[in-house]
Amino acid sequence: MPSFTIETTYNLPVYRQRTYRADSLEQACRLALEDQDWSDQKEDNGTPGTVHVTGIWPGADTAYKAEAIAIPDAFADDSSSSYQPLSVPGNICQLPVMTGTDAESIGFAKFNRVPTLPIDIPDGGFTITTKTSEGRRVTFYFGPNRTGGPPRFIDVQYHDAGMTVPDGDGAPAPVFDMLTIAQGGRQPYDSRKAELSRKPSIAVILLDRPGDTD
Secondary structure, eight states: OOOEEEEEEEOOEEEEOOOOOOOHHEEEEEEHHHOOOOOOOOOOOTOOOOOOOOOESSSSTTTSSSOOOOOOOGSSSTTSOOOOOOOOTTOBBBBBBBBBHHHHHHOOOSSSSSSEEEOOSSSOOOEEEOOOOOEEEEEEEESSSSTTEEEEEEEEOOOSSSSSEEEETTTTEEEEOOEEEGGGGSEEEEEETTTGGGGOOOEEEEOTTOOOOO
């Protein structure tokens, strides 16, 4: 009798209730959406989504190790009762995957000779979330220095290193290892030998340009 590793999921609504001082209702809503602090979040256990299959692999204990099997429609997520995609803001140009050279030709930068996905990042705060074939997740938050402004920094976080430290409110925050590469291949920063409390939880890239005043 064959064995299968099955990953099942249900979506649990998570919410928070927080007061924002703003000049208008629209500004208050934007402040709430851009607020990255979920330390006081609550779970709505009374209205979970339906349980559905999110992964199938042949054999025992093979999740994200073996080649995944297609999920039958009867056991997949019913989007009518769980995930509902947001409408795409008008200032996001959805471009196809292309070569780095083609991306460079339309104003983007290229890096390595691999397939490239150009993305126009909108103002006001925006997160790109990614996942590898092994389920390793990385998020990129493009944050403004002022409400509704253009991105001025990127918060990068790896979520699956299996290490956490308490954040400011005592909740577990993921930490990970990283290194930087400088001229001549030097590595001026390498966290792999650092104590857990000194490993990064967020890598912040500053989007500065000469002449910036804000």
